Amino acid sequence: MSLSRDFFHEPTTTVAQALLGCRLVRREADGSTTAGIIVETEAYCGYRDPACHSYKGKSERTKAMFGPRGHAYIYLIYGMYYCFNIVSGPPGEPEAVLIRALEPVDGLDQMHARRKTDKRKNLLSGPGKLCMAMDICKNLYGTDLIGDTDLYLEPAATTPEITASKRINIGYAGEAADYLWRFSVTGNPFVSVKP
Numbered sequence: 605m606s607l608s609r610d611f612f613h614e615p616t617t618t619v620a621q622a623l624l625g626c627r628l629v630r631r632e633a634d635g636s637t638t639a640g641i642i643v644e645t646e647a648y649c650g651y652r653d654p655a656c657h658s659y660k661g662k663s664e665r666t667k668a669m670f671g672p673r674g675h676a677y678i679y680l681i682y683g684m685y686y687c688f689n690i691v692s693g694p695p696g697e698p699e700a701v702l703i704r705a706l707e708p709v710d711g712l713d714q715m716h717a718r719r720k721t722d723k724r725k726n727l728l729s730g731p732g733k734l735c736m737a738m739d740i741c742k743n744l745y746g747t748d749l750i751g752d753t754d755l756y757l758e759p760a761a762t763t764p765e766i767t768a769s770k771r772i773n774i775g776y777a778g779e780a781a782d783y784l785w786r787f788s789v790t791g792n793p794f795v796s797v798k799p
Contacts, residue, residue: 656700676755
């Protein structure tokens with residue numbers, strides 16, 4: 605069962621925390637799945653957040669952020685790594701949650717092969733790593749994550765304890781660099797960088 609659209613009808617910082625413990629599932633071409641439990645997120649809050657891609661307005665890159673909640677916003681960094689975000693603002697308010705790390709649970713053999721590592725702890729511990737391991741790339745840009753799709757979210761089984769900290773690699777964002785809008789499952793060993 606996937607998350608409902610109503611799940612996203614909260615402020616982006618609330619959604620970023622509520623996503624912790626949810627499962628991200630990728631349906632593979634052969635019908636199998638890779639999946640992980642979300643253990644680290646970052647909130648990006650549109651026009652009020654200089655660290656957000658949409659802060660200066662709509663572009664070809666950011667157009668998905670201006671659409672409906674619960675869709676995928678995917679972009680390339682360093683010319684080689686994809687990052688997966690979930691649109692969280694209402695139409696016209698371009699906000700999103702970056703999924704920074706997952707705890708791997710299904711399809712480990714496939715993920716190990718893609719990442720070329722035998723270390724489970726290192727499989728999904730960063731936004732580029734998780735996209736590589738789960739084959740999340742530009743062809744999924746704009747995908748509706750609610751319902752029967754190739755990429756979807758399932759509700760959390762439990763409510764985890766949450767740690768809030770500063771977001772990663774946004775020193776250019778002025779005072780927004782100090783916002784405590786990075787959220788992680790307290791003590792989880794699969795986060796990308798310890799808070």
